[in-house]
Amino acid sequence: MAQNVYDLLTAAADYPSWSGPPRRTLVICTQQRSGSTLLGEALHFAGGLGCPLEYFHAGFRPILEERWKPADVRDYAAALFAHRTDPSGVFSVKLFWRDLAQLMCELAPETFATFADGPADQTASDLYMRSLAMLGEFLPNPTFVRLVRRDKIRQAISLSIAGQTNLWRQYSLSRPDGAQFQPVYNFDDIVQFLAGIQNSDAHWRNFFRANALAPHEIAYEDLVADYEGTVTSVLRVAGQPHAAVAPPRLHRHLEDHAKEWVDRFAEDFHGRTRG
Secondary structure: OOOOOOOHHHHHOOOOOOOOOOOEEEEEEEOOOOOHHHHHHHHHOOOOOOEEEEEOOOHHHHHHHHOOOOOOOOHHHHHHHHOOOOOOOEEEEEEEEHHHHHHHHHHOOOOOOOOOOOOOOOHHHHHEEEEEEEOOOOOOEEEEEEEEEHHHHHHHHHHHHHHHHOOOOOOOOOOOOOOOOOOOOOOHHHHHHHHHHHHHHHHHHHHHHHOOOOOOOEEEHHHOHHHHHHHHHHHHHHOOOOOOOOOOOOOOOOHHHHHHHHOOOOOOOOHHHHH
């Protein structure tokens, strides 16, 4: 396994073996750079709710598949249940829209061929309904939490910076590998990230609307401004209203670049629209 693997992804973070599907699933529906690690770690350290990670994401799934050697995605889900279900019977997961869409494509490629990249306003409602029905096998008895970031431009900028620096989470002011790398501002890249973020958000809204679901919704900005209160609201919905909220481990390492880039992006945007 590669060095500097996220500690909550290692075998040391597994739970005692669980037999069969979990009793409940806590599903954090979100996308990258929305504070999902901050929220996920808070829920994990509160106890009783499992360890919510992006288990179906291309960054984490291969690491776990290398360890467990599943034959297919259903075998992988069974391994997740066995190793990642809390002793209370709760399995928690962070789910990005692209990961849900790609899981559907893996299960029924002909039906969901355009689900991942297709525009939300051109996606039929029945596909969202069919996807929820298929998710039941992987996320039994779900409670949905919707985590959004209101400032989409900052989210896109954060995604650009994290992608360039390969720093997706950080627990101190210094890089864990000691390297020094300055990300490069690129207006067109940020616009592309912004479009993807907006489309994914629209897909999530359509998913919940089509299935008549009302998830508990929180925002990154509220999580930062009132960490304990926002986490407590999720713990209440998840059935752990009296759990203690541990202080966050994460360091907000992107803010210095973000402020400068926000101003520059606004200038570039207005310049291009005027042109």
